[in-house]
Amino acid sequence: MRVINADSFDRTPDHCDNCALLAWSQSSGLTEVDLARFNRLITHRRPIKTGTYVTHAGSPLESLYVVHSGFLKTTSGNESGLEQITGFLMPGDLVGMCGIASGQHQCNTVAIEDSTVCGISFSQLEQLCGKHPELQRHFHTLLSTEINRDHRLMLLLGIMHAEERLALFLLEFSTRFTARGESPTLLRLPMKHQEIASYLGLSLETISRLLTRLSGDGLIAVDHKYIEIKTVEGLKRIAGNAGNAARRRIRIVSSRSEI
Numbered sequence: 001m002r003v004i005n006a007d008s009f010d011r012t013p014d015h016c017d018n019c020a021l022l023a024w025s026q027s028s029g030l031t032e033v034d035l036a037r038f039n040r041l042i043t044h045r046r047p048i049k050t051g052t053y054v055t056h057a058g059s060p061l062e063s064l065y066v067v068h069s070g071f072l073k074t075t076s077g078n079e080s081g082l083e084q085i086t087g088f089l090m091p092g093d094l095v096g097m098c099g100i101a102s103g104q105h106q107c108n109t110v111a112i113e114d115s116t117v118c119g120i121s122f123s124q125l126e127q128l129c130g131k132h133p134e135l136q137r138h139f140h141t142l143l144s145t146e147i148n149r150d151h152r153l154m155l156l157l158g159i160m161h162a163e164e165r166l167a168l169f170l171l172e173f174s175t176r177f178t179a180r181g182e183s184p185t186l187l188r189l190p191m192k193h194q195e196i197a198s199y200l201g202l203s204l205e206t207i208s209r210l211l212t213r214l215s216g217d218g219l220i221a222v223d224h225k226y227i228e229i230k231t232v233e234g235l236k237r238i239a240g241n242a243g244n245a246a247r248r249r250i251r252i253v254s255s256r257s258e259i
Contacts, residue, residue: 022035051111052111062122066094072089073087174187220235
């Protein structure tokens with residue numbers, strides 16, 4: 001198990017283009033002087049090799065990170081050795097939020113390809129937020145956005161059939177790529193099919209079969225790490241079936257409660 005080495009702090013640049021941490025602070029309305037101070041607290045573009053842990057479950061929360069390049073995954077497990085992938089992180093996503101409540105990370109975060117992250121000490125970030133309420137409000141907005149996305153996906157995945165889960169997975173990444181100014185239809189997804197299966201609670205065989213079916217139906221095209229969405233509306237129709245099923249279940253439960 002490889003864990004990122006704190007010694008790499010001294011070998012990172014003092015700034016980077018498109019740093020999501022700096023972009024976050026800029027959008028919160030800090031002055032130029034405060035932005036310069038904030039920048040000096042950031043460790044820019046720390047390299048993370050494939051398979052290296054950025055956070056480890058049970059370790060103390062020391063820093064928060066933002067993915068600058070590459071892809072990471074989060075995993076959770078139990079004492080019996082069961083482990084499931086709980087999320088995928090791409091450029092612009094925050095890393096380490098699971099440790100804020102208790103001061104200890106609740107999940108592992110691992111690079112699934114060579115990546116870079118920008119980091120800041122959480123204690124220093126807290127001090128800055130205490131001095132600048134606008135920074136704290138913006139941080140809370142980011143936290144809420146991440147939590148709402150996770151809750152929305154977990155709610156839908158709980159009532160979806162396999163094909164609906166995969167369709168929603170692709171649509172969610174389409175939305176995330178769009179928010180970062182990238183193509184909403186040409187998705188670079190470096191995770192393995194087994195990792196997608198773990199995240200969606202499906203078997204590898206099911207994922208392979210569904211990708212083949214969606215490709216055969218002309219909805220997507222698969223080329224190694226790339227999946228091209230041929231028709232967004234087609235995937236939305238598939239994912240929409242879960243919403244209809246949920247509404248039917250709600251009506252059934254409501255009618256039973258009235259009996």
